[in-house]
Amino acid sequence: MAKVTGGNLAPAILDAIAAKIQQAGILRVGFLESETYPDGLPVAQVAFWNEYGAEVDVPAHQTTVYRSIKANGDFNKNGRFVRRKNSNYATVHDVPAHKIVIPARPFFRKMIETNKSGWSLAFGNMMKANDYDVTRVFNLMGEGIKDQLTQSIVEFSDPANAASTARKKGFNNPLIDTGVMQKAVGYEIK
Numbered sequence: 001m002a003k004v005t006g007g008n009l010a011p012a013i014l015d016a017i018a019a020k021i022q023q024a025g026i027l028r029v030g031f032l033e034s035e036t037y038p039d040g041l042p043v044a045q046v047a048f049w050n051e052y053g054a055e056v057d058v059p060a061h062q063t064t065v066y067r068s069i070k071a072n073g074d075f076n077k078n079g080r081f082v083r084r085k086n087s088n089y090a091t092v093h094d095v096p097a098h099k100i101v102i103p104a105r106p107f108f109r110k111m112i113e114t115n116k117s118g119w120s121l122a123f124g125n126m127m128k129a130n131d132y133d134v135t136r137v138f139n140l141m142g143e144g145i146k147d148q149l150t151q152s153i154v155e156f157s158d159p160a161n162a163a164s165t166a167r168k169k170g171f172n173n174p175l176i177d178t179g180v181m182q183k184a185v186g187y188e189i190k
Helices: 008-025 045-054 107-129 134-155 165-168 180-184
Strands: 029-030 054-058 061-069 089-095 098-102 185-189
Touching: 008 134, 029 045, 029 134, 045 107, 045 180, 089 134, 107 134, 134 180, 180 185
Parallel strands: none
Antiparallel strands: 029 185, 054 098, 061 089
């Protein structure tokens, strides 16, 4: 039968590591307060609407539709809409007030559920590999989780866009339109 002795230093070493982690702060990963769309809308707000769904009340308004007409008076492209710069004919239309329903697309919660079981092991392995440099490990973990969240945005597909939205965007990735939300994923140590 084997006898194990020693190990008196283990509690002190673990306490020192715990103290380093507490001093390092908190790792936050997601959509940070500083990230906005060009119009000032917080990216975190749009991410929330996508994650949990939303209903948007659109007030009555007017919209201009652009088309292109041939010299003989017939529509180009069977009358399909074109961009303003490609048009030579425009009409103004009244759009009644309506509601847009955005379905929940839980890309963030799905990413956490898929990956969280590996984070503790990765943290421990990185601590050992980086001589218990907590700040370095937090940065490595932040980059890794940020990449997982970005990948979740890219891969998310169900529920799909409405057919009209897919036509307008020219593709059917529900969480990507301008790419702002995807590029805004970040992390910080506080």
